[in-house]
Amino acid sequence: MAAMPGQMMQMPLLISSLIRHAARHSGDTEIVSRRVEGDIHRYTYRDAELRCRKLAQALARLGCTPGDRVGTLAWNGYRHFEIYYGASGSQLVCHTINPRLFPEQIAWIATDAADRVLCFDLSFLPLVEQLLPALPTVRHFVLMTDRSHMPAATALPNLSCYEDLIDAEDGRYSWPVFDENTASSLCYTSGTTGHPKGALYSHRSSVLHAYGAALPDAMGCSASDVILPVVPMFHVNAWGLPYSAPMVGAKLVFPGPFLDGKSLHELFEQEQVTFSAGVPTVWLGVINHLKCAGLKMSSLKRTVIGGAACPPAMRQTLENDYGVEVIHAWGMTELSPLGTLSKLGASHRHLPAEQRQHLLEKQGRAIFGIDLAIVGDDGQALPWDGKASGDLLVRGSWVIDRYFGDAGCPLRELDGEMWFPTGDVATIDTDGFMQITDRSKDVIKSGGEWISSIELENIAMAHPAVLEAAVIACRHPKWDERPLLVVVRKPGAELDRERMLAFYAGKIAKWQIPDDVIFVDEIPHTATGKMLKMKLRQQFAGHTLPDA
């Protein structure tokens, strides 16, 4: 209890208030989707909010009660958007699952989350049918389509048609008011060791993140924007854009599964998109298409690039050739995801162009709501001088406290406060600009997706001819990083590149298999016996991958 409480209205920060605000105050504003079915669908925030209410009714009718998880395997589209609000708004947990994971991982995640309902796009029907035996917690399957696209026959029991569920409801539903610390959504991240871990966001954290993400120095969302999130809605809530756009009444454009350069450019132009966000890999596709077809961007003004470091050449091409401002961002699933963005301040206006570019290539400054620290090997805080490099810690209103379920509390103490260790190594300068310099955790970031090096090492170690194996990230022009396997053969054993790589088949998703194998006599170790990955990364920094 406060010594002297303020006398202001008590309004919990709820996700339903975002869609309600958009429906009331920007009711005529459009949401446009390229459907999995191929055609274009358009309606308004007013229409969307009514359907979100009907979905909330339908989920209750399926037997969902507060706290139940509703899984999704879906592309960016209006039905997925409705599940974000219909599920979270009615006190259920919207659990977005990455369909690009290996099927066994998907089943493991859905079961770990104990998903009660699983909603999925048409594209994933064969996948879900295949997974059925491994999904014991799912009571209802919902195919996100209309009656005419429903399969004639299916192995799935209790398969509902999304549009039928909506049509059966009358929308006479008031968004419930409850504790803002209630769980709203769940997203798993591939960790360095063992199984993926879930980040369980709350209504409060999501709404505060939406405020922070919409600020001018973050994604700068406004009602004058037309926003196309290229980043998938199964990747940390599409970086919060499905929340920030209704908050400010921006028009939303969803690309569905069509993420190639040509499809995206068509949608940018047709809908006069002003802002987009995605990983570097997607932008490579867009730039290649523009170059080959000799096209321009007529409306796109700026884009946030994150998920992996944005190559300076990509920034220059987008800015100089296509007039698109590139905003470099850094975040993590555990941060909802936004942590820092790189935008110049008033004092940088008069710096030479080269120094401004140098600042913009850093990961940038923390949004209000996030605090940063860097610590040395002794766990003590390092100075912010742009030189000292240490483990990057974060704390803030939209940072996880612990992982979902029994997956543990990762926090560390510093100066009496608890911080989340990011696994990145960084410098911070006197003006707060953070730059990632290395990574302390063993992951490879390929096209915005994490690949666990430890998982790949464990598979290699299971081969009878392997004595020791290390997997490191190797630079790749398209995917930013790809895994490179370094192997020490057992004395006398025979093993070549092809047989080693073939050993991965069926054990892991195809895109996670290492691109190349290097055989060495010895892997360097620390005094305590840990592999010195840093040294390996330096040693093979110049290695060229087969298809690069």
Place this chain on the structure above:
Amino acid sequence: MAAMPGQMMQMPLLISSLIRHAARHSGDTEIVSRRVEGDIHRYTYRDAELRCRKLAQALARLGCTPGDRVGTLAWNGYRHFEIYYGASGSQLVCHTINPRLFPEQIAWIATDAADRVLCFDLSFLPLVEQLLPALPTVRHFVLMTDRSHMPAATALPNLSCYEDLIDAEDGRYSWPVFDENTASSLCYTSGTTGHPKGALYSHRSSVLHAYGAALPDAMGCSASDVILPVVPMFHVNAWGLPYSAPMVGAKLVFPGPFLDGKSLHELFEQEQVTFSAGVPTVWLGVINHLKCAGLKMSSLKRTVIGGAACPPAMRQTLENDYGVEVIHAWGMTELSPLGTLSKLGASHRHLPAEQRQHLLEKQGRAIFGIDLAIVGDDGQALPWDGKASGDLLVRGSWVIDRYFGDAGCPLRELDGEMWFPTGDVATIDTDGFMQITDRSKDVIKSGGEWISSIELENIAMAHPAVLEAAVIACRHPKWDERPLLVVVRKPGAELDRERMLAFYAGKIAKWQIPDDVIFVDEIPHTATGKMLKMKLRQQFAGHTLPDA
């Protein structure tokens, strides 16, 4: 307790976190002040935060304990800024008092708030000395200056020198962490009846307001901005700018008491100000100076104008002649103060210029965090069609729940929710644009300051020759509105304009005295006997005031 709680860090929204964020992440960014003493003072957010901590120590040393009110009578400057943070951050309540009020009102307000400490600028030393007998709750007086400007002798007991208080502390102070619903600051508003009433803001409401105010469609604050709040810090926290600027790391420029056009323009140019905010009256002064001296604005990009309707001609001059975007805003003390701002959406891009202007002249759309409703005489919600006009109600995260102390709860119920009646009459269109069309409460808004018509009527009614008196707002080119007194003389009584106006002397602040008197035979009434002010306003709409 939530059915399923999210697993995110619990960080209360505290005002201290704003200045702490600025000191850590924008530590080199400047705060520049034109001092009451006449010179320019500059330092950084890093310096400011250290002094805020010292001030928190000093206030504790003066005996302040959580919940105590610290009053201020001060212009916009860095010391006032430090009190905002040093007091609120240490769980005291920062109580800004409008020094333009009549001395008796100031004393009444300070006593109603039970201010324990009163901090004031040099300009207000004679005023405070005069008020001393009427300030029984104040234990410590703090003159916001350095040793060299302290008076040789004073009637004030326990008069401290601000700089001495700061210098005596070491800054070894950690901002306390407490319930975010704790009161942070207090601001009185002149109501229609009786005494002024206090709005008691909380840390949570202030931080959420800071997020909302900084959004692109609100004040759009960023680190690339240089922000000069013309609106005084005693006017509803200078519309939240002292909170939103540190939130985003924007440079702040404080003009002190020098609010004439010449002084403001000099500061705009010297400090390369990009954004400012204030009432229309101040902009008149700036425009006149620019015109007379043949000057331009080299850096100012945009300004928020609120506190009274912005005349269309002023918008045109600022935009066409000086390249300054004008953003029309509406708010109230009871709303912290921001409610709506008028910015165009993507769908308005292709409207004819005239229609765009028409939209921009409205009060605009609600920021996320605020909801609007209009109701008819029967208390039922009216449609949002841009035509139906009714009493404007608001609710939201930064709207008061009740007034400070025993001044009551003004809320009204609508559809099961509690709303604050604004006293304004408005229309709202289908796209959420609100326009004030009339005022249901009896106040005159002169140069951004409220004048209570009922208070003026009561004084007139006390004159032995007056039978009935009504005070209405009359348009004024400089002050927007000025009070016009309409009087019915008692049968046979003699009374002229001069004697009537002379009767106000000493009873009310000089600037609150009506500008003119009209004698009539009869004042129109409703069936229940209430004066029909609306009719009077129509009747005298064309009246020209003596100095207008």
